[in-house]
Amino acid sequence: MADELVHYTVAGGTATITLDSPHNRNALSAQLRRELSAALERAKADDAVRVVQLTHTGSVFCAGMDLKEARGAGAGDQGVNEFPKILDQLWSSPKPVVARLAGPARAGGIGMVAACDIAVAVPEATFAFSEVRIGVVPAVISLTVLPRLQPRAAHELFLTGELFDAHRAVEIGLLNACVPADELDATVAGYLRSLTLGGPKALAATKELLGRPRPATPADGFAAMNELSAGFFASEEGQEGIRSFAEKRKPNWVPAD
Known part of the structure; x- marks a missing residue:
């Protein structure tokens, strides 16, 4: 049996969902997608949960789709059905979702960050809409990303695929805050605590x-x-x-x- 790639814990009204697939930079493999979707459904149905924290192990938040699995796969086997569901689960969750990034996000990983209500990252976190550089289109993630981003920045970054840092991510609306690594957990905890005060x-x-x-x-x-x-x-x-x-x-x- 394969090791679990997504962990779920609850404490103090917060469900923490942890991506734990550092060997492939928390890429959105079929197994990770299944487990992440199940964890989000579990949080939605859990009366003990007031807010959700989406976090990760390893040095990368999420590298986007698992390209090793995508290689040679047909259009129906690219996660195009599962991944939109995950983005919708994050976006439409009745319980606020806070993303905690201690490292970079790419492509689909950025789509998940944008789908969360609040997102906090360290300065070392970088971002890129790298799809065009491998001949694909950031189509699905555009539905969560574009409502967050300033239009000029969206055109530039979607079309060039250029890398940008966490400070610029705050400026263009992708992140709420960029804080030093030693302040990340306290900042996220502050947001989580504030959210539990609401009905x-x-x-x-x-x-x-x-x-x-x-x-x-x-x-x-x-x-x-x-x-x-x-x-x-x-x-x-x-x-x-x-x-x-x-x-x-x-x-x-x-x-x-």
Whole structure:
């Protein structure tokens, strides 16, 4: 039986999903894709989980698709069905997802970073949309990457395949923060802790809200947004939050320290 390539643990309301395939730079092999998708489904269904951390072992976060497996494979065998599902699982997860990068990401790996809600990397992390340089197109990952990137930067980096560093990744919207290696874990932990303070249903609805198309004018959206807001004010979760604020205590969804 093959060794597990993706590990899943839960502590303090956080599910940590760890890519552990350093021999191929955490490339998206068929086995890793299957295990990662299963771990994301597990986190979604786990009532003990409030937020998800996506991290890795080894010096590389994810090198993209496993090109050794892709060599000689037909169009139906390139992970084109599994990988979009993984990106959608990350993007549409009702529980916020934080990516922790202690090393580089390439191609599909960047697609996963972009699909997460928050991403933090060390300065040594580098990035490249290397697809065009091997004669393929960054098609699938464009659906998560392009909403994050500044348009000019997207054209430059998608078309040239040039390497860029974590500082520029912050500037163009791919990352939230670039911090020294000795501050990475504390920074990620701070984001995770902040996310657990939000109501679970409110976080899920807010994630959905962030992904909605914008109305042409604010007036076109006020009726729907007022209904959404009023419903949450009257909900059990909303009322618990209001009571806890008045009583100067933590709401019942905040994990114990």
